[in-house]
Amino acid sequence: MSNGWAIVTGGARRLGKSIALELASAGYDLIIHYNSSHAEAEATCAEIQALGREAWAYSADLRDVAAIEAMFAAIETRCGTLAVLVNSAADFPRTPVGSVRIEEWDSLMAINQRAPFFCAQAAATLMAEHGVIVNIADVGGEVPWPSFVPYGMTKAAIIMMTRGLALALAPKIRVGAVGPGVALLPDGWHEDSNALNKIPLKRLGVPEDIAKAVRFIVEAPYFTGETIFVDGGRRWA
Template sequence: MCYPSSSVLLPNKTALVTGGAHRVGKAIALELAQAGANLCIHYNASEKAAQETAAEIETLGVRAWALKADLSQPTEIEALFAGVSAACGSLDVLVNSASIMETGDARTLPLEAWNRSLAINLTAPFLCAQHAARLMGNGGVIINITDGSALRPWANYPAHSVSKAGLAQLTQVLAKALAPNIRVNAVSPGPVMKPPHWEESRWERVAQGTLLKRAGSGYDVARAVRFLIENDFITGETLVVDGGERWR
């Protein structure tokens, strides 16, 4: 039996990856570029890394632009998408990868830290989705990057956990609101990249806490993002890429 093709081909498409200058965001941007997409790389403070990532992407035979914006400021988000429109004309894929992790006890966490987490991790993806939808014309894909704190709150990360839980719910809300032309999904990574301030021994303990007894990589997340972009019969879902960490 022959089955009809059900995929989105990325060559000549345009994707915007927020936080795309380094770490998981960079891995996602490179994966989409290798699939043939042109890339808009968003950054805030990491201009040098963003320019280097854009240059690396262009060696793959596609185009890339590095665009700056402070995602805690709605006016800068608006300017970011004006830049995307000016550079590319339209947009096919948005990956909301930019994120911050404010730490602190829920009993004493400053309101400023709470507001900053919600602004960048939840409000910004919402506003980015609104702007992206206007540039997507007849169709597109939005991917949100959440994490395990959306289901099981992390100790000493109250604002982060709430923001990621909200982002997981926002994924479903947007999937309903933007259907049928725009699909919205999420990827929830587990231990894929060691936080810069962690010691190796702490990272190894976390990796051993997965069913697979090892850490993943940014590439694992990037492949999951590409899968959700290319399969056009999936929307409103969260794909967990954590080596079985949540089942321990």
């Protein structure tokens, strides 16, 4: 028996894929949103189907609000209702102050900040009682990183958006957020031993750590409006 349909934006690969597989294990059927990772999205759907759940992939550029609206219209047509939205899609560019171009700024704000809000707004119209929205924030939304100031701004906005949506959508829909620490290094990066030494638990996180926190929020009926930071204690070190 299915617990309903869940959509994970950026669900084809990396952290989004881990979240999608965790939700499938929890009994949800999945919509895997992707932008250009078609092969990875289909492979993720196949893994979900192997777990006995339904899955289908949908491509959309979330920088385009019209594309977001079209995606949720397609979900309504195919699925009817939606149980869970996980806003996972995001960019993480290094943007040292003094070198930021307006094109980079607009693109980052569109995918990291504007898209999650419009996805949440559209998803809420498809949710019955007990719908859940989970936003992927970041430790960088609270801890300033000099080379990633615009990125940190977008994640700080996600934390505040989570609080505001939790109030606006209660009691029908719960809204929470997960703030990862170093859980999955960007493509092309190598493990930073200095960063590792600053983590009290003395290990980097793995995507499954974040996915389990997402599942907790989805399954915790009295949880709303809060952000869970999953960083091995790094914020306090």
